[in-house]
Amino acid sequence: MSIPGQTVTVIPSVLYRDANAGIEWLKTALGFTEHVVYRNASGAMEHAELLFGNGMIMVGTAGLNKEAAAWHALPGEIGNRVTGLAYLIVKDCTPVWQQARAAGAEVLLPLRTMSYGGQAFTVRDPEGHVWSLGEYDPWAV
Numbered sequence: 001m002s003i004p005g006q007t008v009t010v011i012p013s014v015l016y017r018d019a020n021a022g023i024e025w026l027k028t029a030l031g032f033t034e035h036v037v038y039r040n041a042s043g044a045m046e047h048a049e050l051l052f053g054n055g056m057i058m059v060g061t062a063g064l065n066k067e068a069a070a071w072h073a074l075p076g077e078i079g080n081r082v083t084g085l086a087y088l089i090v091k092d093c094t095p096v097w098q099q100a101r102a103a104g105a106e107v108l109l110p111l112r113t114m115s116y117g118g119q120a121f122t123v124r125d126p127e128g129h130v131w132s133l134g135e136y137d138p139w140a141v
Contacts, residue, residue, distance in 0.1 A: 008056060012086050015062040015072055016127050019045040023059055025125055026050060029103030030088065030133070031096060032057070040064075052088055075128025085122075085130040089137045093119040096133055105131075 016022030026032040027050070035049040035056065048059040063069050075082050090096050097111045105123035108130065114120050118135025125131065 008054070011056050011058055012084075013058040013060065014086075014129055015060045015074065016129075017062050017074060017076075018127070019048065019059055019061040022125070022127060023048055023050065025103060026057075026059075029100045029105055029123075029125070030131060031090075031099065053090075055088075057086065075124075075130075080124070080128045082128065082130050085132055088131065088133045090133055090135060093121060093133060093135055097121050100133075 014022070023032075023034065023037070023045075027034065030052070032050040032052050035051050037048040038046050040046050044064055045059075045061050046064060050057050050059060062072060062074055093111055100121070100123050101107070105125065107121070108124055109120070109122035109132075111119055111121040114134065114136060116136055118137075120132065120134030120136065122130060122132040
């Protein structure tokens, strides 16, 4: 995807058992917007692209791609642990913090001021994925 003046070259991907519910939670709790959703002939969600500022994530349905199913484990299948998380840059953490809590996010690290700048918090979504949000922008001049 090209953004005027930028090229996004890394796009994280997240799988959900219930991808439709995962997408709705990401939109409601964290402020993602839907770019595109592709469904197969039976109506199952195969691939979605969600935007967050000038970034994007891809969302898929766990187990739908039988060839790749053995590569993945959902957090709920491995004791709610994750091997990676996404850091989302926001201008003001407070309203997103309030949205996430209202949407039932499990708080792992509450809203706090960071020593390196800005506020940040970390939450777990209903399927166990961890999302860290902060005002610190390593690209800011």
